[in-house]
Amino acid sequence: MTRTTAEPGTRTVDESARTPEQHATARRSARRSRDRRHKLVFHLVTGALVVVVLYPAVWMLVSSFRPSAQIIGNVSIVPTEVTLDNFVAAFNGIGGVSFWTFFMNSTILAVGSVVGIALSSAVSAYALARIDFRGRRVWFGLMIATLLLPVHVIIIPQYIVFNNLGLVNTYWPLLIGKFLATEAFFVFLMVQFMRNLPRELDEAARIDGAGHLRIFGSIMLPLMKPALVTSSIFAFIWSWNDFLGPLLYLKDPNLYSLPIALRLYVDQTTGAANFGPQMATAVLALVPVLIFFIIFQRYIVEGVATQGLKG
Amino acid sequence: MTTVTQAVREREQGRDVQEPRAPRSRRRRAEDVAGYSFLLPWLLGFFLLTAGPMLASLYLSFTRYDLFNAPQWVGLDNFRELFSDPRYRDSVRVTTVFAVVGVPIKLAASLAVAMLLNAALGAKGFYRSAFYLPSLVGASVSIAIVWRAMFNDGGIVDQISQGVGGEAGGWIGDPTRTMPMFILLAVWQFGAPMVIFLAGLKQVPAELYEAASVDGAGPLRRFLSITLPMLSPVIFFNLLLETINAFQVFASAYIISNGTGGPANSTLFYTLYLYRRGFEDFEMGYASAMAWLLVLVVGAITFVFFKTSKSWVHYSGETR
Numbered sequence: 001m002t003r004t005t006a007e008p009g010t011r012t013v014d015e016s017a018r019t020p021e022q023h024a025t026a027r028r029s030a031r032r033s034r035d036r037r038h039k040l041v042f043h044l045v046t047g048a049l050v051v052v053v054l055y056p057a058v059w060m061l062v063s064s065f066r067p068s069a070q071i072i073g074n075v076s077i078v079p080t081e082v083t084l085d086n087f088v089a090a091f092n093g094i095g096g097v098s099f100w101t102f103f104m105n106s107t108i109l110a111v112g113s114v115v116g117i118a119l120s121s122a123v124s125a126y127a128l129a130r131i132d133f134r135g136r137r138v139w140f141g142l143m144i145a146t147l148l149l150p151v152h153v154i155i156i157p158q159y160i161v162f163n164n165l166g167l168v169n170t171y172w173p174l175l176i177g178k179f180l181a182t183e184a185f186f187v188f189l190m191v192q193f194m195r196n197l198p199r200e201l202d203e204a205a206r207i208d209g210a211g212h213l214r215i216f217g218s219i220m221l222p223l224m225k226p227a228l229v230t231s232s233i234f235a236f237i238w239s240w241n242d243f244l245g246p247l248l249y250l251k252d253p254n255l256y257s258l259p260i261a262l263r264l265y266v267d268q269t270t271g272a273a274n275f276g277p278q279m280a281t282a283v284l285a286l287v288p289v290l291i292f293f294i295i296f297q298r299y300i301v302e303g304v305a306t307q308g309l310k311g
Numbered sequence: 312m313t314t315v316t317q318a319v320r321e322r323e324q325g326r327d328v329q330e331p332r333a334p335r336s337r338r339r340r341a342e343d344v345a346g347y348s349f350l351l352p353w354l355l356g357f358f359l360l361t362a363g364p365m366l367a368s369l370y371l372s373f374t375r376y377d378l379f380n381a382p383q384w385v386g387l388d389n390f391r392e393l394f395s396d397p398r399y400r401d402s403v404r405v406t407t408v409f410a411v412v413g414v415p416i417k418l419a420a421s422l423a424v425a426m427l428l429n430a431a432l433g434a435k436g437f438y439r440s441a442f443y444l445p446s447l448v449g450a451s452v453s454i455a456i457v458w459r460a461m462f463n464d465g466g467i468v469d470q471i472s473q474g475v476g477g478e479a480g481g482w483i484g485d486p487t488r489t490m491p492m493f494i495l496l497a498v499w500q501f502g503a504p505m506v507i508f509l510a511g512l513k514q515v516p517a518e519l520y521e522a523a524s525v526d527g528a529g530p531l532r533r534f535l536s537i538t539l540p541m542l543s544p545v546i547f548f549n550l551l552l553e554t555i556n557a558f559q560v561f562a563s564a565y566i567i568s569n570g571t572g573g574p575a576n577s578t579l580f581y582t583l584y585l586y587r588r589g590f591e592d593f594e595m596g597y598a599s600a601m602a603w604l605l606v607l608v609v610g611a612i613t614f615v616f617f618k619t620s621k622s623w624v625h626y627s628g629e630t631r
Contacts, residue, residue, distance in 0.1 A: 039432040046427060050441045053499070057444065059467070060457045072460060075467045124353035133346025134339075143353065146361055148551075150559055150609055152582050153602040156589050157364035157371065163378065180356025187353060212345045241451040243562035248590065259452040259562070266456060266566060275460060282453035293447055297440050304443070304503055305510035 064283045068276035086280035094264050097253045099284065102261040106240055109174055109257055110288075113239035114232045116178030117186050121231060122224060124181045125190035126216050130202060140191070146184045151244075159248055173249045174242075178235070186231045189303075193227035194220065230303040233296045237289055258285040365606075372600035377593045389600035399601070401576035402584035405490070409580070410557035413494040418549055421501040425508035426538070439509065443502035454496075455566035459483065462492050483567065486577035493578065496563060504549040511545035512538070543624045551616050555609055561586070581605060 055077070063071045065082050093099045127133070128140050162173040181187050201223075202215045210218075221228075243259045250256055253264070262285060265278050293300060347354070372389055374382035393399050428438055448454050462468045464481030473479050482488040519537050528536065539546075564572065564580040572579030572587070581601070589598030 035432070042427075042430070042432045043434070046431075046438050049424065049427075050438065053442055053445060056454070056457055056461065056499070057448070059461070060453075063460070072463055073465045073467060073470050075470055120352040120356070123349050127346050127349035127353075131342055131346040131349060133343045136346060139350060139354070142357065146357070148555060148609065148613055149361070150555070150602075150605050152559070152585055153368055153606045154361060154364040156595050156599050156602060157367035158360060159590075160367070160378065160595065161364070177356060177360050179352065180360060181353040182356040182360050212349065216349070237447065241448075241562075243452055243565070244586075247565075262452045262456065263566060266459070266569065278456060279460070282456045286448055286451065286453045289448060289451070293440075293444065300447070301439060301443055301506055304446075304506045 060279060061283060064276070064279040066276065068274060071275040071279065083276075086276035087284075089277035090280035090284055094261060094281075095253050097256070097261070099281065101254060102256055102258045103284075105255060106257040106259075106285075106288075109171060109242075109246075110236045110239040112171070112175045113178045114235045116175060117181070117183055117235040118228050118232055120179050120181035121183070121186040121190050122221065122228065123216070125187050125194060126212075126220055128187070129191045129194035130215075130220070131212060143184050143187055146182075147188060155244070155248065162249065168249055169251045169255065170249075171255070174245050178239075183235070186235065189231060190224065190227050193224060197223055226299075229296070230299050233292060233299055234303060237292060240289055368599040368602055371596050372603050374596045376595040378595060379593075382596065385596070389597050390604075392597065393600060393604065398576060398579065398584060402572070402579045402581050405577065405579055406558060406560075406581040408490060409493060409497070409560065410554055412490075413497045414550065414553045414557055416494065417498045417501050417553060418504055418546070420498055421503075421505035421549070422508050422542075422546075424501065425505045425512060428505075428509060429512040439506065443506055446500045446503035449496065449500035450562055452562055452566055455563040458492070458496055458563065459567050484574055486575040489567075489574070489577040492567075493560070493563070497557070497560075504553060507545055507549055508542065511542050515541045540625050544626055547616070547620050547624045551613065554612060554616075558582075558605065558609060 058077050062077045062079050063074070064086055065079055065084070066074065067081060067083050067085070070081065091099045093101065128136060128143065158173070159168075162168055167173055177183070197220070201219055205215050205219055241259065242257070243263075246257045246260045247263070250260060253261070256264070258281075262278075262281055265274075265281060371382060373384060373386060375385050375388075376382035424442060428435055428442075431438065445454075460466060462482040464484060466481060469479065469481055482492045515538065519541070520533055523533050523537060559582055560580045561582045564578050564583045565586075568574075568578040568583075570583075570587075572583050582605075585598050585601045585605075588594045588601065
């Protein structure tokens, strides 16, 4: 790239002879207009793609404000007749159970998952990342092996055990695993994170006579905040959207979480008359996930980019 | 980036990040006690909720068990039945087609959009988030309900496809069009692999492209000779992850087909069939056999991926 080195003194008043500086300006403005064209094309193409990709989501939202009869086959996303009836019906719940019961159940399960996963994964990860004990490499290898294990191979015997213990129709089967670090992804994420923390920190604390409990509690945990936040967000969203677990273990509608309550909607409402409340409930079920996404966007997208966490 | 695959490789090569020190034996014993104490939650979970149940289901796969009467040993009967069960064959076919057709389309779409965004001229963060959103909600029951409504008879997809001269009718009731519908649902969630591709593209040194341009390489040549090889670890990671995920579709198949896997078994995904045999027909032995076959297949696919990866995945700075 050429740099104009014209000094202020050489600037000429004569318009017919252009200085190198003026040439550069002309070139720059030509480039700028080409850039602007490129930019326009880029935004047109990408913007069109965004419209296509987000269309189903927007259609869902708009449909939830439409009278039931106008939902199916209505391609437009411009609302012509706005009604709140669907949401009134949605909040009334289904099968005599109110929407807020389902919502609270989902919240209890999600919060329980977050607490369990954050605690158990952090403690277990500390052992694998920071303590030199015999067999550590074997356990770490086994933990990695469970990362790719399809859950379906364990649901049947797990169900049999929980059934024999009389724990079907309680939240125990859905939460106990979270407190025992069975979601290897989170353990792995935290091990990786801790390995990148400077080792001098715990060595210095050791010399000062601190044990592992102290090092973990007052040095590691505070430093692990980003990993804990990322894990908590994903733990919440995964639990919130979980369908198979609650489907297997929850039989009493009063205990249902939102996803399986929604299934009830699909089962019981075959007529087109009920598409409205169904859409409204589906929208409401996604609201917490969307709020999480808006607030923690950066953590979520970074978590996917660096750890390959699935949404 | 691609930390999981790296960790597995590390383990394969017998390397570990920290070399164990050799302190005095009393200190060692204290470390052992501390290590196992901290690892206790995971150890309990591993033995009680993962390894134990896996062994139990291995045993159950050789029995007939309905939850109420004691398991009855039947040898290889379950596995023999699997190979002659037409519904099982359907479920394998549905799942395989979904993985073999859907995953490459999804990855191609996500790579294309990632490359578009990598050249982003502003608002990259916004676009990235907008494209990622479907991945976050795509597997939820809410979206399955939306898909049902959209692809219903007379639904908006019906309207649009008639508008462009397609056949009338809903996709949900048409066994030949349910698979495209599920693949569209999967491709719609291209955002997660796209975000991973974007992170990988950022690592490709710009000098490589500049040097190639100076040498007269066109865009296609630069893509084939620089982008693809430099991205191969990320492609490998995405391919592995998406393939394994493709084998585990459940909620959307359950909701869209109303739990039946119909019409004509065209949405009878592997895990849906497993669920129906296990928890609707209470054939726990048969379902366990299905589960173990799935584990073996996923294990074999992972193994093959890792073995063949040596010939097409390039790790920069690798000294082998």
